[in-house]
Amino acid sequence: MLYFSKSKYCGLWQCPKIAWLRKYKPDEVRFDDATLARMKAGNEIGDLAMGIFGDYVEVTAYDGEKINIPQMILNTKAEMEKGTPVICEASFDFGGLYCAVDILRRDGDGWAIYEVKSSTHPDKEVYYADVAYQKFVLENCGVNVTGVYLVCLNGGYVFDGELKLNELFRITDVSDAIRGESTQVEVHIALAQKILEDDAEPDIDLADRCHSPYDCAFWDYCSRHLPVPSVFDLYRLGFDIKVDLYRSGLASFEKLEEAGWKGSAIQNRQIDHALRDRGTYVDRNKIRTFLNGLSYPLYFLDFETFQTPVPKYPGTKPYAQITFQYSLHYVEREGGELKHKEFLGEPETDPRRALAERLCEDIPRDACVTSYNKGFECGRIKELADTFPDLSEHLMCIRDNIVDLLVPFRSGWYYKRAMGGSFSIKSVLPALFPDDPSLDYHNLEGIHNGGEAMTVFPAMASMSPEEREATRRNLLKYCELDTFALVKVWEELKRAAE
Numbered sequence: 001m002l003y004f005s006k007s008k009y010c011g012l013w014q015c016p017k018i019a020w021l022r023k024y025k026p027d028e029v030r031f032d033d034a035t036l037a038r039m040k041a042g043n044e045i046g047d048l049a050m051g052i053f054g055d056y057v058e059v060t061a062y063d064g065e066k067i068n069i070p071q072m073i074l075n076t077k078a079e080m081e082k083g084t085p086v087i088c089e090a091s092f093d094f095g096g097l098y099c100a101v102d103i104l105r106r107d108g109d110g111w112a113i114y115e116v117k118s119s120t121h122p123d124k125e126v127y128y129a130d131v132a133y134q135k136f137v138l139e140n141c142g143v144n145v146t147g148v149y150l151v152c153l154n155g156g157y158v159f160d161g162e163l164k165l166n167e168l169f170r171i172t173d174v175s176d177a178i179r180g181e182s183t184q185v186e187v188h189i190a191l192a193q194k195i196l197e198d199d200a201e202p203d204i205d206l207a208d209r210c211h212s213p214y215d216c217a218f219w220d221y222c223s224r225h226l227p228v229p230s231v232f233d234l235y236r237l238g239f240d241i242k243v244d245l246y247r248s249g250l251a252s253f254e255k256l257e258e259a260g261w262k263g264s265a266i267q268n269r270q271i272d273h274a275l276r277d278r279g280t281y282v283d284r285n286k287i288r289t290f291l292n293g294l295s296y297p298l299y300f301l302d303f304e305t306f307q308t309p310v311p312k313y314p315g316t317k318p319y320a321q322i323t324f325q326y327s328l329h330y331v332e333r334e335g336g337e338l339k340h341k342e343f344l345g346e347p348e349t350d351p352r353r354a355l356a357e358r359l360c361e362d363i364p365r366d367a368c369v370t371s372y373n374k375g376f377e378c379g380r381i382k383e384l385a386d387t388f389p390d391l392s393e394h395l396m397c398i399r400d401n402i403v404d405l406l407v408p409f410r411s412g413w414y415y416k417r418a419m420g421g422s423f424s425i426k427s428v429l430p431a432l433f434p435d436d437p438s439l440d441y442h443n444l445e446g447i448h449n450g451g452e453a454m455t456v457f458p459a460m461a462s463m464s465p466e467e468r469e470a471t472r473r474n475l476l477k478y479c480e481l482d483t484f485a486l487v488k489v490w491e492e493l494k495r496a497a498e
C-alpha cells in the first residue's frame, strides 16, 4: 500500500524523484538555511493561526515523542461527530493517503479546509497542489468539503503593540483556483505509486524544477556528477539558461569554451581564469577612480539583523529586518590608526532606538562610509530613519554617504580564479587572503555567518548567564571580522591600484 502525506505530495509535485529519494535515500537530503528558516517560521505561524477563529480543539496526539497518527485520526472523528466548530490538525487517512488539515472549520452541513502558510504570498501553485491533495483525501473519507482557503501572513500588517490575528493573517478563498490541480491529484498519486514501488532510481535529470518553487534539498545528490566548476557556478546567469546549456552537453567550462559560448565580460573572464593560470585581473584605472571617491575620515560599516514572521516591535511588519548589531572600523586620516566601535543590543528589548542613537554618535554626518553590498545597510538605515524622525536627518546623511566596496568586484575590475562565480565577502576574502587564518570565518567560535548570528541573537534570551556571555563575545567577534574584512579589501584595492 502507498503511504503518503501532504508534504510528500508537494515534494512529488515539484519533482517525482524527490518522493523516491525521500523513501530510498533520505540521508542525502540537505536543507539550506533558507529552508530551515522557512520550516521554523511555518511551525510558529501554524501554532499562532490556530486561534484565528477563536476557540479551537487541537487533536495532535503523541506516543512518547513520536506523533501518533492513528490516535489523531480517532480524535478528529470524535470531534467532528461532536460538531466541534474548529478542529486543528484534523487528521484523515484514505487508503494510506494521509493528511492533517491545519484548521478544519465547520461550515453548515460540511467542513472548510484552511491551510496556513508562513508566506505573505497566497498565489503559489505548490500551495494549490497542497490543498487540492487535502480536499481529495477528505472527500474520499466522506467529508463534505464546502470551501478551501489559504491563510497567509498579511505583508502590509503593521504591529501597533497588540497582536491582532485577524489583521496579521489574510484568508484567500482558493476553491476555484485549485480546480485544475484537483483534476491532477489522482494522476500524481498513480505516478507516485509507480515510482515508489520500484527501488530503481528514476531517470530524472536536472531541470528548472530543481530551483522552483524552492531550491531542492537533494541538489547536492543529483548534481554530484557535474564537473567542478560547472555551468551552474557561472556568475549571474539565469538558472533556466544554465539548465539549457547543461542539457545541450555544455556542463563544463571546457565545453562552453569549445562551443564558442559567450556570456558577459565577467562570465567570460571567470571561464578563462578557471581554465588557465591568469593570476589576478586588475583594471587599475577604474579601481583608482573608485578609490579617489573615498575620503577621510573613512568608515567601514556592517549590520546584523534578525527577522521574525510575526512582528515583535511596534511599527514593524511580518519579516521586518530588525537591526540589532553593528561593527564599525574607521581611519580618521591617511596613514592614521585603525580604530573600532561596535554596538550589540539585548534580546529582550527592541534594539533599534539605542542602535540608531549610537550610530549617529559614532558616524559624523559628512563622513565617508563603506559597506559591502550597500543596499542592505542603506535599507536598514532608511527604516531606522522612518521609525525615528528625530534622528532621520543624521541617519539619511550616513545613508547617502555610503560607498559600496562590492563595486570593483561586481564591475569586473578585480578578479581572481578563487572567487569563482560569487563576489560575496565570504568568497572574496579567502580569494584575496588565502593564507591568513585571522581572516578565516571558519576559525571563529560559534558564529560563522549572518544566518547563525540571526538565529542566535533572539535565542540569547533563554540562555544561562555564562552561555549568554560567550554568545555575546562570539557575536561581537563575528561582526568585527565583517568590517575588518572590509578594511583588508580596501587595502588590497589600494595596493592593486598602485
Ligand code: SF4
Residues within 6 Å of the ligand: 014, 015, 016, 017, 018, 021, 204, 205, 206, 207, 209, 210, 211, 216, 217, 218, 219, 222
Ligand atoms: S535536485 Fe532536481 S532532479 Fe533531483 S530530486 Fe531535486 S528537483 Fe528532482
